[in-house]
Amino acid sequence: MIRVQTVAPDSLGAELGLVPGTELLSINGQPLDDFLDWEFLAADDAFLLHARLPSGDEIEYDIERPEDLPLGVALEPPRIRRCANHCDFCFVDGNPQGLRPALYIRDDDYRLSFRYGNFATLTNLKPKDVARIIAYHLSPLYVSVHATDTTVRRWLLRNPEAPPIVPQLREFAAGGIAFHTQVVLVPGVNDGAVLEGTLDDLYGLGEAALSVSVVPVALTEFSKHQLVRALTREECRAALDLVDRIAGRAMAERGSPWCWGSDELYLRADQALPPAAWYGEFDQRENGVGAVRWLETRIAAARPRLPDLGGRRIGVVTGAAMAPLFPAVLAGLAAATGGRYEVIEVANTLFGESVTTAGLLPGGAIVAALGGRADLDLALLPAEAVNDDGRFIDDLDAHDLAAAVPMPVMLSHDCADALTEVGTRNAERGTSETGSSAFRVRRSALGEGQG
Numbered sequence: 378m379i380r381v382q383t384v385a386p387d388s389l390g391a392e393l394g395l396v397p398g399t400e401l402l403s404i405n406g407q408p409l410d411d412f413l414d415w416e417f418l419a420a421d422d423a424f425l426l427h428a429r430l431p432s433g434d435e436i437e438y439d440i441e442r443p444e445d446l447p448l449g450v451a452l453e454p455p456r457i458r459r460c461a462n463h464c465d466f467c468f469v470d471g472n473p474q475g476l477r478p479a480l481y482i483r484d485d486d487y488r489l490s491f492r493y494g495n496f497a498t499l500t501n502l503k504p505k506d507v508a509r510i511i512a513y514h515l516s517p518l519y520v521s522v523h524a525t526d527t528t529v530r531r532w533l534l535r536n537p538e539a540p541p542i543v544p545q546l547r548e549f550a551a552g553g554i555a556f557h558t559q560v561v562l563v564p565g566v567n568d569g570a571v572l573e574g575t576l577d578d579l580y581g582l583g584e585a586a587l588s589v590s591v592v593p594v595a596l597t598e599f600s601k602h603q604l605v606r607a608l609t610r611e612e613c614r615a616a617l618d619l620v621d622r623i624a625g626r627a628m629a630e631r632g633s634p635w636c637w638g639s640d641e642l643y644l645r646a647d648q649a650l651p652p653a654a655w656y657g658e659f660d661q662r663e664n665g666v667g668a669v670r671w672l673e674t675r676i677a678a679a680r681p682r683l684p685d686l687g688g689r690r691i692g693v694v695t696g697a698a699m700a701p702l703f704p705a706v707l708a709g710l711a712a713a714t715g716g717r718y719e720v721i722e723v724a725n726t727l728f729g730e731s732v733t734t735a736g737l738l739p740g741g742a743i744v745a746a747l748g749g750r751a752d753l754d755l756a757l758l759p760a761e762a763v764n765d766d767g768r769f770i771d772d773l774d775a776h777d778l779a780a781a782v783p784m785p786v787m788l789s790h791d792c793a794d795a796l797t798e799v800g801t802r803n804a805e806r807g808t809s810e811t812g813s814s815a816f817r818v819r820r821s822a823l824g825e826g827q828g
């Protein structure tokens with residue numbers, strides 16, 4: 378059963394008398410379990426909808442709608458499917474107290490994998506889920522493989538029931554489902570020969586396996602350090618050698634590297650990042666693969682629309698992972714705008730300094746870093762650090778943050794987006810201000826856990 382959250386005014390749904398709280402029971406006699414059933418079954422131009430109004434009245438609607446006319450019905454959020462694993466490196470288990478409640482949920486949900494690109498292990502799939510993925514053609518999926526060796530994978534996931542992943546993926550491939558995959562690399566467990574075997578096995582799945590990312594395990598101050606440690610520089614280099622080997626083969630045979638190391642893997646290996654062209658469509662950018670090169674590409678593309686900032690001072694807030702890489706990116710931005718940029722590296726006061734990604738920066742740490750900086754004309758904050766409700770990981774509202782610091786702030790995915798907006802606004806007003814009304818909240822999903 379699914380329930381209506383809102384109904385758009387003047388929509389077909391409103392005309393039918395659907396109201397918030399209405400339970401949507403079935404379409405053409407087929408029960409509605411979740412939003413996927415609703416989206417797929419209600420996509421037809423004509424169908425019978427059985428619903429129960431908040432008054433308790435049950436009604437059957439015989440719906441016919443002109444092509445493409447939306448029903449205007451938004452559903453209550455789905456109940457998230459919980460994870461059946463207990464990885465030693467689980468981000469959620471390592472979360473300190475005081476975060477948004479959602480950050481304590483270990484999700485492993487194939488529906489969110491399809492919809493939002495969250496990585497899922499697929500260890501909690503039932504036969505009817507597999508059938509549904511194929512029937513609804515939920516492609517591509519994002520799958521945390523980690524290792525194709527079943528024993529190693531079960532060890533990593535701390536789940537003795539985890540089904541062998543290769544047959545699972547083979548079944549999806551045969552059903553027309555493609556997938557992006559990731560390997561979270563844990564030293565001494567799935568690196569070396571295990572990683573080599575994993576990459577070979579995934580490559581052997583053919584075109585359905587769209588990409589592989591190899592990502593070093595991320596640990597926080599609260600992780601189980603007695604069980605898992607970070608990779609050394611040499612281990613990162615060894616992993617990149619294996620990535621390069623399979624990528625070279627894929628380039629020769631398929632015309633794409635297919636397998637990428639994350640930016641952080643290069644950083645920890647103390648090796649230069651590949652050029653932007655190596656990343657193709659930046660398929661796994663959200664997973665930290667090619668994020669730096671993507672940023673450079675975006676800034677270069679926005680160059681004609683960037684404003685003249687005439688020496689104004691712009692602070693760019695980021696975490697320790699990106700901070701050493703940003704100056705090269707910002708040099709291009711300075712040349713294009715005449716602004717003076719400063720990287721403001723913020724330490725993660727919530728998880729500890731070992732957590733270096735900008736997406737996990739607590740709002741309170743950003744306030745502390747910017748609080749005394751009256752010399753800045755504008756600060757750009759990482760948009761990926763706020764969730765859909767505009768809240769940072771420590772539950773601080775982005776508007777409250779904006780009110781607590783002395784300069785205008787903007788959420789930004791790539792610097793170019795925010796500065797283009799400044800330029801557009803200045804052109805409309807005929808000014809060259811960065812402006813006290815510069816604050817904008819841009820929505821961004823925050824991936825939870827490492828899948």
Ligand code: SF4
Pocket residue numbers: 460461462463464466467468469470483484485498534826827828
């Ligand atoms: S890391 Fe992901 S798969 Fe592992 S226990 Fe946490 S949520 Fe589950």
